[in-house]
Amino acid sequence: MSYLIGDQMTGGYGGADILHDCTIAAEKGEIAVIVGPNGAGKSTAMKAVFGMLSLRKGRVVLDGEDITKLTPQDRVAKGMAFVPQNNNVFPSMSVQENLEMGAFLRRDDIDTTMEQVFELFPILKEKRRQNAGELSGGQRQQVAVGRSLMTQPKLLMLDEPTAGVSPIVMDELFDRIIEVARTGISILMVEQNARQALNIADKGYVLVQGENRYTDTGEALLNDPEVRKSFLGG
């Protein structure tokens, strides 16, 4: 059984359902990517996994435990971390304080974790005293990811981490995400840049109108002519 499963999720933000029997799973230490056209419910699927909308049907299971009823905050305590697409840092606080806030719930020593984050993102160490709001878009994404790693999560969820950053920065960010996965953390990621994301994905989900259209390894999806034609622009 997978480490995380969002099983046959159906629901929306109160009005009509956006997700229909949508299933998403992630294995330990692997990268799962959700791609699909605009309005396919990609972000919604991720938010459903994190408990930011209530499901009408289906369930979410983390490490064998049913967490469908838990609030997002409680899921953080269970080892899930979420990096929103926008407004994902504390702009008037320094980089270091951002990381400290990520570890707010931890009462043990956080210095080792912070060192690990600095190792992963060396630029953050350099700018640790600078306010996060003054950083470039790519650096801010690194702060956001770093902040979420401070809880020592077992599952990291990223909502379009490369939105609005240059291709070079995107490649670097993906490299870092692979490194994070290698430490044994499961990664669930929504991406607009489908081709690049599937390149690094162990598993890919193509959603259309809130339903699973294709599910396979990243490589298989990239090689599937149907997927290429419809979603990857040939």
Place this chain on the structure above:
Amino acid sequence: MSEPLNAFVLLANFVLVPAVAYGSQLALGALGVTLIYGILRFSNFAHGDTMAFGTMFTILFTWWFQSMGLNLGPLPTALLALPFGIIACAIFVLLSDRLVYRFYRKQRADPVIFVIASVGVMFVMNGVVRFIIGPDDQNFADGERFIIKAREFKQITGLSEGLAIKVSQGITVVTMIVVVAALFWFLNKTRTGKSMRAYSDNEDLALLSGINPDRVVMVTWMLAAALATIAGTLYGLDKSFKPFTYFQLLLPIFASAIVGGLGNPLGAIAGGFVIAFSEITVTYAYKKFANYIVPGDWKADGLMQLLSTNYKFAVSFVILLLVLLFRPTGIFKGKAV
């Protein structure tokens, strides 16, 4: 040749010293407004009356201590009563949050609804204060009156102008520095303080990080109550306590907070001094000063006052408009446009 020196002492006595004291009082008041704004995201119209409320309890405790013969020697007894005033004020303010604001917070109501609710709270507080202590002037300062008396200053320096510094002014400045230092230490170094700044910066992300919003809000109200009580007591010691005056302080306090950038504590302090200095320099009568510095037999006719003290509120107002026109985020970048 002592003319320029006399002119300077004159200015120091009537502009510099009062403005520093008044600026400190405004800064403390504006800090409370800016904290509430940063965390709860509305302009608290009840802040002036919160100051009056806390000051009233400080006065009541002062009277009680005085009747028991307790005092601090040269320092005013009110300093001893201040902590009790703060506690009483904090209890009332927390109660008002529980009964009024929390409901709208859960609803995620529009900021303007909070503002209207704060007007309602203002009324109730105002009514309670007038009911308990009455609408009249109360003088509660005791102990020594002056650090330096004008006459002593003249004797020491041999100048014809004297410089008087009241004990209340000295206490105001010292207290302000201590309180501000403690506040900034709290906000920048402690876990709770940092969580407050995080909450103010990005509420959703703060929730995701596991910060407890109820606790942040509670601490904020307690800090605001403490700041309001301290500011109000210092103002009352320096001038006198009258409930309506505290309502009128609302405008200069808001102006200070906005000039500095709403939600920015450093800005609130700078704003307080900007407003205080502008108000006092604009309403000071420069006649005597001009007679000192202009050489020869020329004598100024009229008071040489830019604006009558009746319109001192106009100064805050004009500065407020200028800031809104040219830099709505304030000198130090605040949160709001």
Place this chain on the structure above:
Amino acid sequence: MIGSLRNVVYFLIMAGLIVLVGQMQSWNVALSILNLCLISSIMALGVNIQWGYAGLFNVGVMGFAALGGLAAMLISMPPVKEAWAAAGSGAFIGFLIFIATAVAALLVYNKLAKGTLRSTLVMLIVIVGGVLLRIFFDPTTTAIEKVNPAATGFLGGMGLPVLLAWPVGGMLAGAVAWVVGKITLGLRSDYLAIATLGISEIIVAVLKHEDWLTRGVKNVNGIPRPVPYEINLQNAEWFLSLCERLGADPVTFSSIFVKLCYTILFATVLLLILWLSEKALRSPWGRMMRAIRDNEVSANAMGKDITARHLQVFVLGSVVVGIAGAMLTTLDGQLTPTAYQPLRFTFLIWVMVIVGGSGNNWGAVLGGFVIWFFWIEAEPLGIWLMDVMTSGMATDSPLRLHLIESAAHMRLMTMGLILLLALRFSPRGLIPERTQQ
């Protein structure tokens, strides 16, 4: 249908209460309450236009009402010839500087493009104009204030019919609202609230301290009435014969008659403004206003200039408040600058709107009636209540004296509580806004 029936019942109860006061206390009292109810309703309508239509929080109702009052005095009082003579050319020069400043500021405002340069220039012009005015006009004001200070000591007015002051008062209030709105609208809603709080304090300060204009705290008495004087009625043939036919005492009835005349005037204005407001609310303009209020983002996306619409509505509402302010001073027959208290003129009106029903004109009118009625009747009630509650104590007990003395302050607390309770438990008010599909 049930809703409108309920509304009729509300107004009938209100009418019944006023009749009850007429029977229990006196018709004179009942009519004075009714007249002030009418004026309060108009003010509440003005605030409702701003708050109910557009969600603007105006904390300066007092200032706009005071401007109306000022207009009533300036239009109707006869000019004081001696003061004008004493002022001499000073008045003329002062007036010239004032006009020149205003024209220059407006010119710069209209000719230059929006930006820092324009704002700076306008501010500079206003400041320079103010300084010039002080230099040239200050001696004149002293001269004016020296002319028979016990009776006049001010320039007087224009000696025109006081009814003319009602629209003029509205225009004066509207002009000030335009300037304040121009600067603060488009920024956060809190800023408008704070700025209006400031401007109203300043307007009242001007009224209190510019003796040459308003006699300051000495008040201007004897503002000419638009209706007959009691003493003239009591000597008029037709009135005496009317009294005889009704079997009424001429002295009492003359005072009732005068109040009735006011009632008719005020009711006419109220109905006119109410009709116009309802018409506006149902027009495409009113629908747009509500669309903006309910969803600024989407209205903005649809290309509506929200700030301009807000300015429009803010000015309109202030005009209505100004008219009501002028009417109030007309009714009082005197301009009393110290009477302008924020509690009475700003927050009481807000309680009326919130309790009555924000967004509904009939609600605002009902709120005006209900709240004014209880505001007036609460005082005797409160004192009586305190008296009963403390009757067990010794008559000279200091606690009892303190409590009875403080009963007046209970009004503040009561109004605050009513505002909070209405906002919490009945946010839509007695007569809620109609939601059209």
